[in-house]
Amino acid sequence: MWYISALRGDSMPALHSIQAAFMHDVYSGEHTSAVYLDKSKSNSSERLNIYYNNTLLGLTDILAGAYPILQKIVGKGFFRTIAHHYIEIHSQSTGNRHTFGGELGAFLSLFQPAAPWPYLSDMAAIEWAYFQAAIAADALVTDFNSLTNLISERPNFVLLLHPGVHFVDLRFNALEIWQGHQKKEIESITLFENPQTVLVWRDQEDVVLLKKVSTSLKKLLVSCQEGESFAKAMLHVGDRLQDVQAFQQEFAQAVSMGVFINKDGN
Incomplete structure (x- = not known):
């Protein structure tokens, strides 16, 4: 041997x-x-x-x-x-x-x-989130009708993130750099500090998408990820919410994009 x-x-x-x-x-x-x-x-x-x-x-x-x-x-x-x-x-x-x-x-x-x-760690965070979103399990998303019913019938329901959803905190304008490198001809991009949160998810067509999100929506995503009830999560968001209408529009867009599933997965 x-x-x-x-x-x-x-x-x-x-x-x-x-x-x-x-x-x-x-x-x-x-x-x-x-x-x-x-x-x-x-x-x-x-x-x-x-x-x-x-x-x-x-x-x-x-x-x-x-x-x-x-x-x-x-x-x-x-x-x-x-x-x-x-x-x-x-x-x-x-x-x-x-x-x-x-x-x-x-x-x-x-x-x-x-x-x-110095932006490489940001780039790696984006790419890992993209990779994980691409291979995540499928799940049925929550639409507006289902969400409305849950709010009225089960006030303490938990709104979960789709398995393909990830969000990353960036220090630099790394998303712009990442997007620039998707092109065959890479244009000159100036590096600068630009703290932001980027939402990465896979839509119902199996396309991985990336989008900057507000601090308020990030709070909601974190609360959902931690398993808090939707009502409690919204209370956290409302503590320092500056623009209610803008948040409502952003949340509605997130629902329509397939970011959320409910606890029962339907």
């Missing part, structure tokens, strides 16, 4: 110790598990490198699939550098490849080589 139980005195290492060392090497490229290798195999370290390289290539491809615009901005070479450093400290925790890469935005905000591009 390639891996053997290396005796240390009268004791043998626990299986989880061998597994932990091997997984560490698979993601870091180190050879800490070499002490457990069959010494009769001269190419054991090379085999470890094969596992590491395959893991690195596979997970880098996953990240590139989830963050195509980010890769387009920084170039494939630097994107690989970002991916390799990210993978070293963020192992794939499940067998579902669609869950890998969600912390890249936070990682980029602290990744010193990316400091010349």
Whole structure:
């Protein structure tokens, strides 16, 4: 066998110790598990490198699939550098490849080589929300008639967000930059700080859309996400609501766009 139980005195290492060392090497490229290798195999370290390289290539491809615009901005070479450093400290925790890469935005905000591009963490947040919206489960949305009935019949009902709905807080005008990179000919875009919340969702035609939303609608979305009743969520919104009519129009648009489902999913 390639891996053997290396005796240390009268004791043998626990299986989880061998597994932990091997997984560490698979993601870091180190050879800490070499002490457990069959010494009769001269190419054991090379085999470890094969596992590491395959893991690195596979997970880098996953990240590139989830963050195509980010890769387009920084170039494939630097994107690989970002991916390799990210993978070293963020192992794939499940067998579902669609869950890998969600912390890249936070990682980029602290990744010193990316400091010349301070908006990259915003870009990553947009792309991850877009990716998750695209693969989210389907659900029946709430229309105005259903919502009106719920308000009159069940005042304490919970209005839930559609599984494809996400909202991201941005520091820069990253949405404009992201939209600009959807075009074949990328126009010059000036970077500036512009704090905003962007709603990302998949409509009933399976098209992922992005839209800036007000602080008031964000409050409602957060309350719905936390499972509060619709009545209580509206109270939170009303605390500092400046323009009632504008909020009503924005909320009505959100309903028509398929942002909400009710607790029963109908």
